[in-house]
Amino acid sequence: MPSETLKPVAAAEASPTTGSTGRRPGRPTQRILTVDSIVDRTLAIAGQEGFAAVTMNRLARDMGVTPRALYNHVANRQEIVDRVWVRMINEVTLPELDTDEWRDSFHVLWNSLRTQFQKYPRLLLVALDEHITSAGTSPMRISVVEQALTFFTSIGLSLRQATVVNEMLMADLFSFALTADYHYGRRDEQTRAMTFQPVPEPWLDQHPEVDAPLARKATKESVSTADELFGFIVESRIAYVEKVLGQ
Template identity: 25%
Template sequence: MLETTNERAGMPAVSATQGRPSGTAGTQRRRAGRPSAAVLDKAGITAAALELINRKGYDGLTMAALARELDVAPSALYNHVASKQDVLLLVEDHLMSLVDVSGFGSAAWEAAVRTWAWSYRDVFAVHTPLIPVIAVLPVTDAPQTLAMYETVSKGFADAGFPQEHIIPAIVALESFIFGSAYDVTAPEDIFESGSMAESTPYFTAAVRSSASRRDAPAGQERGRPADTAFHRGLEALITGFGAIRK
């Protein structure tokens, strides 16, 4: 373009099919023919596209496959969206509408950024196949996405950030957030050095020390490695960007 972490941000867990309207795959098949507007709408198209991507990856999302997922003729689908790009804009808008920006305007800038960033990471941790697409998808004509950026930009401006620094700061935070969303789904032994442990003593010792923090006593930092890494990186970014405020 932001389990345990959702609870940290005070939000419910994000479901890939949360609020999914009727008329998508998995419901009783309808008779052949053009569906009514009440059955086929943009919300249903969005939910079906997300379901398709979750099962088959981004490459599995084609207009023909989406029409089959919705159990409609392709011509019926084209009455609502003109192209795959339009579908992706709907998906982008839906996901961005799930990101919590409520802290901006009601809390200190640091707290607002934490809520936004944790929420943003958790939304995309559920939809990692879409990260390479959404990260470079233009936001033109995506109202929910633009509303999210407007709220965040105003929050930065109100906190005293020079205007020219706002977008670079948001982009830097997003880059960290998207990478961290992938980290949530990585295996916990991703850094195990195996038979190369003796030849990589510093790295191996650091990995083992980091793993031991998950069993730290109460009052000390603890949690999944992905959460610990995200917490520390986000705090460093907040501190760094905070230094350029007026």
């Protein structure tokens, strides 16, 4: 594959229709490309819109180049997907965890990874939208799991129990980033308070004929912030581990 520092495709020769710059009026100025810059732009698109929005034409348009120029640096779209996933995994870090204060460490671990995943919430849909090839694997992916399993077994869980808790952790982070943080963070202050109501109050007001006393009362009892709800999720995981450990 060409080096990541290859020069950009040469501009077309001047013509009566393109002028002395070699580009048509209104066309974005071609920029110097690298593999990293392509990955950066893909992260920005997929992180907010999902991988379905990532096409070679979209990338080229956003970056002010032709689709052909992208192929000087990557073989195809699949390579970009794999590289984006590797980039994301390589950026994940685990915080310092204390086995003696494992309950506090659960909050630290869950919240630390949640913060990291919040940067590119829709990127987590890669498991549903895309296929990751062997090129999309990373040693860091193995290392992070090993560290997590080491922590979980160090507090007394069997390896099987540790794998279950690790899957709980991943499910909590992926689902919360996509279904709670993504929407909550994009709403204004007025509508944020209704995000976690079982049935939003305006919907109830629109259908007063529906007998739903508990749903109506729940509008005042539900959590009001994403942080509050996430805290309860972590506490539920702690309670599960306490039960398994017989504490």
